[in-house]
Amino acid sequence: MVTYRSIKAEILDGIIRRRWAPGDLIPNEEDLARDYGCSRSTVNRALQELADLGILERRRKAGTRVAQRTSRGALIQIQIVRNEIEQSGRRYGYVLLERAEAWAGSETAALIDAPRGAALMHLRCLHLADGAPWQIEDRLISLAALPTAREVDFEALSPNEWLVTQVPYSRSEHIFSAEPASAEERERLRLRPDEPVFVIERRTWLAGQALTYVRLSHPGLAYRMISREDDLLAAPEA
Amino acid sequence: MVTYRSIKAEILDGIIRRRWAPGDLIPNEEDLARDYGCSRSTVNRALQELADLGILERRRKAGTRVAQRTSRGALIQIQIVRNEIEQSGRRYGYVLLERAEAWAGSETAALIDAPRGAALMHLRCLHLADGAPWQIEDRLISLAALPTAREVDFEALSPNEWLVTQVPYSRSEHIFSAEPASAEERERLRLRPDEPVFVIERRTWLAGQALTYVRLSHPGLAYRMISREDDLLAAPEA
DNA sequence: GCGAGGATTATGTATAGACTTATTCCCGAC
């Protein structure tokens, strides 16, 4: 039977095997529906999903074209540190290094995208894998947006875990970089003399209001961030 | 009028405002269709798309639940180096450093995921932004999969650009890391003494066959990889 | 109490049809 999945697979195959090159126009929905012997709705769903994947570009009246794929994405899964460590079969450890409340100066205000003078909580923690330092979490939380943070026992629950499980957000920004280690990082992460840190910075907002800023630093020689894209041709598709 | 977009927005709003917490069951399609005064198809499309985004989890007979979002993605856009540089308003430069053909030893075979003894092309290039070193591209191309690579003038066109525009792939893997700079990197990228490199490694396959492996190294102090997620609540949706 | 298996249920998918909307195309006025 002709399903939207089978159409998707055939079109994808046609693109990869260069039946249609990037920029080419593929037949319109009605023609495809006739060719495949199915309804236009079915073709529509197939093409729509390929467009969502960025493989096709569709415009009313202009038709459907194979996208000029000058870029392609890599999807990074950011998960709770504890899960990341335990899933790799290692023992998770956690230490709260510092907890303080303060008002945002101009630098911290810029980091978290809050107004100057906003009430913030500042937390520093160390996450461990099998007893070895794995990540320093240096975090700012907006107390205006998340006043309940004051009641949380961050000795027992890492801010990472509390936020991910309890606090929804609607917008985020991630920045990844390689930096020379600071003296403190060298000590806390037990780095070798010339070992850099892999840094992830994340900011989150809910409905326009800044929630948190975090800087996560990992030992450069031990940490790799990996992203795999499943084979488009193999799977029954997702 | 009730559209699948408006339903999507309302459900999303309900989730973010905790009308339904993670794990909660939301009403079934028929009920929602009645509530909204539209057909089940419309509700189905809205819920389906939210499930595609990972916000809902759906199972036949079991119903639709708000996903336990223990992880959240960051989508990295990997594009042609030249575009990346020119879009930031800088002048792009390119130098081919080395071009050689060889047979895969055990190390290189592992890098590119090709059998030992496979014919490979090895390329090393330098990409510049406003004359300053920006990226070293160290690349292996499988000549079994891409014999036409032999005919390409890589003095004029960077392998990056040739591959991205001409060669489709169906599966990929990316690894990001921070590494101490090698002596050669220090020289070619003009790094400061303790400056690390930000490294992106990418492997691609087409229909199970390995195409290329590339190692892209950037100056740690100049390079940041950024990923922004649009505000789910704001936009009319995408 | 327990397991097998059938009834039930919510989602998954396909269909034909209708109407909407963004774009393009083309023709006619100037």
Place this chain on the structure above:
DNA sequence: GTCGGGAATAAGTCTATACATAATCCTCGC
């Protein structure tokens, strides 16, 4: 020639309906 506007077109969306399928629930027999 070119500019404006209308006709034509292809995708976008909604509807009502039907049947498929996976998973759960429940009952019955033991």
